Amino acid sequence: MGAPRRAPGDGLTLRDRAGTTFRFDPGALCLELLLTGGPGWLARFEVLHEPADLIRWAALSRLPGGLDLPVTEDDLPAARALRDALHGIAADRVNGRQPDQAAYRVVNAAAAHAPLAVCFTPGGERGWAPGATAPHLLSTVARDAVELFTGPHAERVRECATDNCSLLFVDTSRPGRRRWCAMERCGNRHKVRAHRARQTPPAPR
Numbered sequence: 001m002g003a004p005r006r007a008p009g010d011g012l013t014l015r016d017r018a019g020t021t022f023r024f025d026p027g028a029l030c031l032e033l034l035l036t037g038g039p040g041w042l043a044r045f046e047v048l049h050e051p052a053d054l055i056r057w058a059a060l061s062r063l064p065g066g067l068d069l070p071v072t073e074d075d076l077p078a079a080r081a082l083r084d085a086l087h088g089i090a091a092d093r094v095n096g097r098q099p100d101q102a103a104y105r106v107v108n109a110a111a112a113h114a115p116l117a118v119c120f121t122p123g124g125e126r127g128w129a130p131g132a133t134a135p136h137l138l139s140t141v142a143r144d145a146v147e148l149f150t151g152p153h154a155e156r157v158r159e160c161a162t163d164n165c166s167l168l169f170v171d172t173s174r175p176g177r178r179r180w181c182a183m184e185r186c187g188n189r190h191k192v193r194a195h196r197a198r199q200t201p202p203a204p205r
Contacts (some may be wrong), residue, residue: 012060022182027170030086030145032061034168039084054079058137067116067128075134082110082138086145090168093149094159110142162186
């Protein structure tokens with residue numbers, strides 16, 4: 001999966017390995033971090049190679065703009081560790097597995113730091129308080145994860161229903177029937193496969 005770009009309106013623009021772009025909204029800040037790579041086979045999608053990559057992710061995320069965030073090389077391992085822990089927690093929840101206490105400890109350690117702080121700008125608008133650091137950012141992400149997985153949408157964290165897509169999202173739709181990462185990608189592919197299956201005559205016995 002290519003590095004995300006913010007799309008007009010809600011969602012991020014992703015590019016799959018075939019070069020096709022599509023819009024995807026994970027529905028939560030903490031799940032947006034999962035798009036930067038992950039443990040195991042997800043390492044092939046790693047994009048947090050240098051400090052600028054984490055700064056770029058923050059700018060593309062659902063956080064309001066205007067965040068002035070210094071990041072150093074020393075901050076990257078913590079960002080990747082938090083992301084990998086969140087991958088594990090989300091995957092365990094989706095698949096009904098027992099929670100990984102080590103992953104919870106990683107998230108708790110990140111959440112223990114102070115989060116990003118907001119303030120009024122001189123014009124009375126919303127802004128970010130000066131002095132923001134990468135630990136503040138990661139704390140905000142970790143706290144978002146705690147709120148998600150202990151809140152009313154905890155049971156709506158899902159994996160795309162297509163068998164070759166592992167994108168995770170929280171279904172915030174009113175009916176709660178979202179199945180696909182994006183209708184324009186996996187949803188349409190499922191429709192095409194189902195249509196072809198209906199058109200294919202059964203094999204003779």
